[in-house]
Amino acid sequence: MPFSLAGRDIISIKDFKREEIDEILRLTDAFEPLADRGSDMLKGKIMATLFFEPSTRTKLSFESAMHRLGGEVIGFAGSMGTSVEKGENLADTVRVVENYADVLVVRHPLEGAARLAAEFASVPVINAGSGAEEHPTQALLDLYTIRRELGRIDGLKVALVGDLRYGRTVHSLAYALSLYDIKLYLVSPEILRMRKEVLAGIRGRVDVVETEDLAGILPELDVVYVTRIQKERFADPAEYEEVKGSYRLTSAMLSRLKPTGIVMHPLPRVDEVDYDVDRIPQARYFKQVRYGLLVRMFLLASVLGAI
């Protein structure tokens, strides 16, 4: 039987086996031409975006993916002016909105929110970010970027740099990468080290090195994945002041990166990647955005049973 995600929820990267991720990455290639010329693959289908937390690019990416496949989009962003502001819980919101849509894309500030939404929804739910916990579609698009740009994932040396404590992207990505045969460097200030439950989940499956020294390992790396320090998730502003600007990649610093190495970033960036890095050939973060569109097109088409 061909690989399909029909009717399936996409809540956590942990719900996927390596073979399934490989299939997702392989099948996403076919969506490249559809992104350019459009398609009516999802004509008559409606996607609802339930964004209880601000987002620009993830929401736009899902919306664009749906439009390019001929589907319709409804939804809201932020809880202002919605029933949530009147005190409605997530379970009720989901049970209302599922009547209007064929797939729900949920972003919520609380951890585990997408899993709860999926339990109450009879239509597929896609997690577009749940608190500091998970962002599975970002992890898939990150893997897709690595595979497209370097031709493989196995055998690579990958560094995740910056806020490994609060950045949900790196939690999902570290787990996804641990399904492959890679060497993983976790580069962060002491107080922003990877959460212990994420480490426990990946240790023993891949070779993990925790360090604060990016410059020392840079020449070895195939992938430098930089993240923004998540100011909004710090309980103590003094702690943020202490670590902001810990890692600032410049083109001069990156002259020590292999010509075949790549620089990635989930965006938005603040000051961790200098604008002059945009001009070096190894910069891939805007391509990542394009690849994200393709991965989300595949995911929507697949969970809605169109392929």
Add this chain to the structure above:
Amino acid sequence: MREEEGLRIQKIENGTVIDHITAGYALDVLRILNIDGKDGHVVSIAMNVRSGKMGKKDIVKIENRELRQQEVDKIALLAPRATINIIRGYSVAQKTRVKLPEVIRDIIRCDNPVCISNAKEPVEPKFYVVGTSPLLLRCHYCGREMGREEVLKQFSG
């Protein structure tokens, strides 16, 4: 049971004896069972008594009370080696060892303040038992892992 312990703890006619409780946890066991002695029935506690298998152990005897499964599961969280003896007519009618189920529902809440299961949602907390010694539970919703200390904190309020 040896004679000197028998002198300290009176036999009960009907009820439950919880034996092989981790030394020092008898009061926590009573607390999670909501037993405070105010209903007038005999409750006997022995703490830090010698045990061949465990070195030291606690024992609790509760008269006129047979435990429900959910109560037995709670005990398993604190005292994974405990045995439950149901006493009828001064003799042991049934003897079972506690066993942690694979999934724990509605006994404890998630330690993560930003977990959706702590919000105003119509769901019961749910945990997977990923380790028993030491105890390790994983929240079904947020994935947060909790050990014995975090669990105990919830019963010592």
